Amino acid sequence: MNAPESQRLVGAPVKRKEDYRFLTGNGQYTDDIVLPQQSYAYFLRSPHAHARIRSIDKTEALAAPGVIAVLTGDELAADKVGGLPCGWLIHSIDGSPMKEPPHPVIAHDKVRHVGDQVALVIAETLQQARDAAEKIDVDYEELPAVVSAADAAKASTLVHDDVPANTCYTWGHGDKAATDAAFAKAAHVTTLDIVNNRLIPNAIEPRAVNASYTRQDDSYTVYVANQNPHVERLLMGAFVLGLPESRLRIIAPDVGGGFGSKIFLYPEDVALTWASKKIGRPVKWTADRSESFLTDAHGRDHVTRAELALDADGKFLAMRVHTTANMGAYLSTFASSVPTILYATLLAGQYATPAIYAEVQAVFTNTAPVDAYRGAGRPEATYVVERLVETAAHEMKIDPAELRRKNFIRQFPYATPVGLTYDTGDYEPCLARAQELADVKGFPARRDEAKQRGKLRGLGYSCYIEACGLAPSNIAGALGARAGLFEVGEIRVHPTGTVTVFTGSHSHGQGHETTFAQVVADRLGLQLDQVEIVHGDTGRVPFGMGTYGSRSLAVGGSAIVKALDKIEAKAKKIAAHLLEAADTDIEFSNGVFRVAGTDRTKTFGEVALSAYVPHNYPLDKLEPGLNENAFYDPTNFTYPSGAYVCEVEVDPDTGESQVVKFTAVDDFGNIINPMIVEGQVHGGIGQGLGQAMLEQCVYDNDSGQLLTGSYMDYAMPRAGDLPDFTVETATGTPCTHNPLGVKGCGEAGAIGSPPAFINALVDALSPLGVKDIQMPATPHRVWQAIQAARP
Structure with a gap:
């Protein structure tokens, strides 16, 4: 049952284990889940980008066929349900914290973008909920809207009354004095005005939630299309609903793509969880594509003036960047970090630029919230750097490839002027x-x-x-992160020698069930089908941070390796007892424990069985069983x-x-x-x-x-x-x-x-x-x- 040495799994182009169920229609997505007494939700959304809500009359809607409830911001306020939190605190240049206006679960008093949710209708069928929503009479006082990031700070319209100039923060990074001095002595300066266009994520599976409340133990189970269920549980439970984690289980089953747009805690997730207790029944909502366009967190949307200073030979002297970043109407979960920590710190690119200074003004507008989208800050930074470099090459009549070579970083490790060490x-x-x-x-x-x-x-x-692989937690915390950035892995070896791996990383198209299994099977000398990967369930997996920022193998895989180290260390002690040798003399390779220099061996399966049937076992030194977990907090990015x-x-x-x-x-x-x-x-x-x-x-x-x-x-x-x-x-x-x-x-x-x-x-x-x-x-x-x- 062990893999031959010649058939190493790590590095092999193994076909994905999970693809069979996807290709045969046997995946299970949130919308596939139908619970006993299932009810269906529909959100009435604002047709206006900016308006006061004078009144909401839901009388006719409540009387409509099949309607179970019509809920608005008034009921949420009465139940003291808080707004959605932002997960990263940014400080302005003057040291003041960013402006964090409330992000209501359902709009209360005012709507701030087209698609803002105004009422939640729950009925026996989705069509009944849709029909009833049309009977809700909302009296709006329409207000002027501000849309463009470039116009927001000087607009007379305020998205939030208590946020002057619509400015969330003005943040600076790098050495401004050194950068200005370098520009003063430059032989050539390249300047570009850059717009990084706003994008709408388009995963195959739209967002979906199915929330269920159990009166017996006052607990909630929420199925949701989400990339990091533990973070969703933390934010929703601790910061919005005030629930202990033991009473809130988040399950993210198969998820049909995310690209960052399913990292965040969305209002619909909270609204359905709260509503499931209000009505005493499970409530399901699946976005239609129009809702996805309107309400999924968008990406990018930067307006930038960028400058590159060079000497007469084309050596880079300094870079200066000013960016206005659109946050949309509200701060989404990680929105504040994208145009700051994830953007300006990458402006060095591959080049040994001695001085860099970036200033970022984040503004609110009457548009959908903007947050991380595939790359999250890194594409925006690379676009600035590489457009500047290419333009400078043309202006100075230097071959673009040779200009890059002239300025490549050659010595490592390398500390950039914007805070990273490659x-x-x-x-x-x-x-x-x-x-x-x-x-x-x-x-x-x-x-x-x-x-x-x-x-x-x-x-x-x-x-x-x-x-x-966002990390490490202590540095991220110093930069404003309100959560840790570690990952967890648990290895559970069964008596037969097969293995179940529990990981805090979440797969929504990355192939974790294959790559993680390759790492584990290769290490333990097992066949690929002897390794099961479990993810996406806070009720089964220890606390982990999910999948985003290309962190799955670098952070999640490393946690699994650390747990494997513990498994091997304990298994060697068991094997040593069985082989009547010192554990320091035990070698382990390709699923076989061997006394060094001899032909005395035990297989991994034999050791696993001994751990659970400890008839011949060092009980005075070891506990029975073979089950280990580990947390991994990186010391640096990759x-x-x-x-x-x-x-x-x-x-x-x-x-x-x-x-x-x-x-x-x-x-x-x-x-x-x-x-x-x-x-x-x-x-x-x-x-x-x-x-x-x-x-x-x-x-x-x-x-x-x-x-x-x-x-x-x-x-x-x-x-x-x-x-x-x-x-x-x-x-x-x-x-x-x-x-x-x-x-x-x-x-x-x-x-x-x-x-x-x-x-x-x-x-x-x-x-x-x-x-x-x-x-x-x-x-x-x-x-x-x-x-x-x-x-």
């Missing part, structure tokens, strides 16, 4: 390999051939770095990096842009499953190119109405919009501070691809005099840029 890296081989795979040398000939066809062809680079090369062809008559070649070479450290890594990179590049080429959330600037509220208006990339990607993982520089040497791969593609595309597009248009173009570079926007550049 433990390891080697950027030159990634860039060289990307150029080779992209056939950069052959590009001039391809450009000339395209010109003969009347097309414009361009080539662009992006050399990104990101910080993954720092994946890579080099991307994009080649674009443009039709100057229509503005249509086509990605004809895309090459990605990434350094993810050690690789557990290369097939899964490649899939993660493919997905990330698809999302990144979607942002660069097509996607943009647009609100009407006067009314605050969402203009891109469906797939008819919000342009998601299709297969025909994307090329075949050339993806390769470099030999890599393993992480030096986690036991697996892994770095994280889930967000890389979304981080590196947008600037690579825009750099290629600007290169294609540069013969016409175009120096910049904002995302998304739609055909219309490209055509306009071409027309504006023509004499």
Whole structure:
């Protein structure tokens, strides 16, 4: 039953264990769960971006067929249900804490964005709840709306009456004096005005909640499509409903994608949990796609002025960045950290820039809340850095790749001027390999051939770095985190020698049931199907922090390895007793315990059985059983990096842009499953190119109405919009501070691809005099840029 030495699982492209149930329709998602006496919820939402609620008349709705309850903010206030908390405290430059206006579960007195929930209708069927909601009469006093981040601070309209200038905080990071001094002596300064467009996450499975109250023990069980159930339990129980954790069980079953949008505690989760006790029945709500567009936390939405100072030889001297970040109407769970700790700390990129200063103004607007979306701050930072570098290269007439090489960090560890210490890296081989795979040398000939066809062809680079595996807790706490950032792993060995692993990480497409099983099976010498992975249930798994920020293997996997260390240490003592040897003489490899230098052995299965049937067991020294857990709190982030090369062809008559070649070479450290890594990179590049080429959330600037509220208006990339990607993982520089040497791969593609595309597009248009173009570079926007550049 043990795996042969030649069939190592770590590093092998093992097919995903979980895919069989997904592909055969046997996954279980929140909406699949139907509980006894199930009722259904529908939220009446505000049609206005900003309005006072004068009154709500629910008389007719309560009398409608099948209606069980119609609940509003008044009932929540009467039950003293608090607003939603923000999980990260940011201080302004003057030391004052950020403004944290209430984030109500159901709007009470005022609505602040289109889609803000005004009433909760519960009925026997969903259709009955919908019908009844139409009978609710809400008297609104409509107010002016502020939508644009660029306009928010100077607008006369206040989203929250007690937040002057709509400003949540003005935060600074880096050495301003040193940066200003470096700019004063620069031979060349590159300046760009950058808009990082607002995005709407679009997971296959929309958000869903099914909450049930049990009167017998005064407890709640909540099924929810969520990426970190323990954090949801902590925030909802301790900070909103005032419940002890023993009375609140959160179960996140199969989850159909998240990309960050399912990390957060949402109002609907709290409302249904609270309502389940009010009516004494389970309540289920599943968002329709229109609700998802309106109310899922959006991503990005930065307006930035960025400057890069260089000497006459092209060496970087300093970078200066001012960003206005849109928070939306309320502070979502991690919103405050995204444009600060997760953004400005990455502005060094791969380059030895001596001085950097960033200032971030976060503002409230009458739009949906903005929070982490795949990459969360890292794509925004990389876009600023890589657009500056590419533009500087063109302005100084230096080859863009050579300008990067001239400024690469060469010595590690390296302390950046924005607070991070890169433990390891080697950027030159990634860039060289990307150029080779992209056939950069052959590009001039391809450009000339395209010109003969009347097309414009361009080539662009992006050399990104990101910080993954948010950590360590003590530093994060000092920077404003209101929770720890550790992870937990528990290994439960059964008497037959099979293993169940409980992890605080949550899988919603990453393949944890395969990769974690590879790590455990490889270590213990088991077959893959002898290892079960359990996640997503606060009633079964010790307290963990969930999945986001590419932390699953680096943090969650490391916790599992620490638990495996304990399992092996105890198992060696049991084996030593069985083999009548000292435990220091016991070697363990490929599922076999051996007395060193002899042929005396015991299998892992034999030792496991002895642990639970301790007839021949050192009971005076060891407890029976073989079950261990461990918590892992990293000492540093991990720092994946890579080099991307994009080649674009443009039709100057229509503005249509086509990605004809895309090459990605990434350094993810050690690789557990290369097939899964490649899939993660493919997905990330698809999302990144979607942002660069097509996607943009647009609100009407006067009314605050969402203009891109469906797939008819919000342009998601299709297969025909994307090329075949050339993806390769470099030999890599393993992480030096986690036991697996892994770095994280889930967000890389979304981080590196947008600037690579825009750099290629600007290169294609540069013969016409175009120096910049904002995302998304739609055909219309490209055509306009071409027309504006023509004499």
